[in-house]
Amino acid sequence: MPQATVHLLRHGEVYNPDGVLYGRLPEFHLSELGQEMARMLAEHFSARAAQGANIVHLVASPLTRAQETAQPIAEALNLGITTEDRIIEAANYFEGLHVNKGEIFRPKHWPMLRNPFRPSWGEPYKVQAARVIAAVQDARLRAIELGGEGAEAILVSHQLPIWATRLSAEGRPLWHDPRKRECTLTSVTSLVFDDAGNLLRVEYSEPAAALLPGASSTPGA
Numbered sequence: 001m002p003q004a005t006v007h008l009l010r011h012g013e014v015y016n017p018d019g020v021l022y023g024r025l026p027e028f029h030l031s032e033l034g035q036e037m038a039r040m041l042a043e044h045f046s047a048r049a050a051q052g053a054n055i056v057h058l059v060a061s062p063l064t065r066a067q068e069t070a071q072p073i074a075e076a077l078n079l080g081i082t083t084e085d086r087i088i089e090a091a092n093y094f095e096g097l098h099v100n101k102g103e104i105f106r107p108k109h110w111p112m113l114r115n116p117f118r119p120s121w122g123e124p125y126k127v128q129a130a131r132v133i134a135a136v137q138d139a140r141l142r143a144i145e146l147g148g149e150g151a152e153a154i155l156v157s158h159q160l161p162i163w164a165t166r167l168s169a170e171g172r173p174l175w176h177d178p179r180k181r182e183c184t185l186t187s188v189t190s191l192v193f194d195d196a197g198n199l200l201r202v203e204y205s206e207p208a209a210a211l212l213p214g215a216s217s218t219p220g221a
Contacts, residue, residue, distance in 0.1 A: 003195040004140045005152045008087075008132075008162045011061075011069040012037035012186050012208075013215045023095035024088060030068045033215060037186040037208045042072035044207035045154065049077060056147035059084045059139055060156040069186070070156045086135040087157040090164075092122040117175045125164045125174035132157065132165040140193055149195075159183045169199055185215055 012034030014022065022028045030038060049055050058079040060070035070081050093112045097103050105113075112121040119125070135155065143151035163181045166189050167174050182204060183189065190203040206212070 003149060003151075003197070004143050004193050005150075006136045006139050006143070006191045006193070007152065007154045008136070008165065008189040008191065009041065009069070009154055009156045010159050010162055010183055010185060010187050010189075011063075011065040011156060012041075014065050016216060019098055020096055021092060021094050021099050023090070023092045024063065025096060027064055029064055031216075033211060034065070034185070035068070037211050037215075038069045038072045040208045040211065041069070041186050041188075042076040045073055046076040053152055054147045054150050055079075055152045055154065057139055057143045057151070057153035058082065058156075059087065059135070059153065061085075061088045061158060063089060063158070066156045066158070070154075073154060073156075084135050084139075084155065086131040087155055087161060089158040090123045090128050090160045094121060119175075126168070128161045129164040129168035129174065132161045133168065136165070136191060137197070140197065162189055165189075166202055169202055184209075184212055186211075 011030070013031045014028050014034060015031040016022060016028060045055060055077055056079070058070060058074055058077065059082045060066045062083050062085055067081065067083070073079070074081050094104060114120045139153040139155055143153040159181060163176070163183045164174055166183075167176065169191060184206055186208040187204065187206045190205070192200045192203065194200050
């Protein structure tokens with residue numbers, strides 16, 4: 001039996017009619033569909049708890065969309081929400097701009113595109129992975145403290161930090177094509193640890209897959 005599991009949960013769909021890269025901007029709330037996704041995730045984790053999963057710790061990024069995704073889970077599992085700055089969205093130079101080639105490839109932005117491997121337009125992938133992994137390890141230890149052997153924690157975060165963390169955990173290069181991230185809205189990337197705190201495996205699931213058709217696909221959201 002694994003000592004602990006930490007689930008990295010991506011938030012639900014955001015109300016973003018202007019199609020901007022909202023990044024760390026405040027007051028971007030879940031859409032009606034995003035709220036439905038959050039409720040479905042709450043039902044998913046409630047069902048797991050009813051089947052014996054020992055989910056004892058709930059953490060969320062400080063951004064509104066993450067907090068709103070965590071709330072139904074908190075109510076369903078009777079858990080408080082711990083706010084964790086280290087799992088916030090990645091910093092991005094293009095924050096607040098419309099996400100399209102016409103805008104991003106304007107000459108004034110060219111200096112920010114000089115190194116896609118870092119990437120030069122935002123927070124380095126390795127920095128994102130390092131901060132989230134540190135938060136994951138703290139959540140793992142807290143879950144064990146609260147629930148003992150087999151305890152589980154949920155961290156509600158954002159697509160890019162989750163994906164960078166998964167790539168790092170699996171020993172893969174951090175540079176990637178954003179269109180090929182396996183991290184849909186309200187997907188669950190689970191890091192399963194042994195009793196020495198070593199990563200045993202990474203699991204991935206999409207409990208709200210039925211709600212994904214037609215959902216927003218704004219990159220970096």
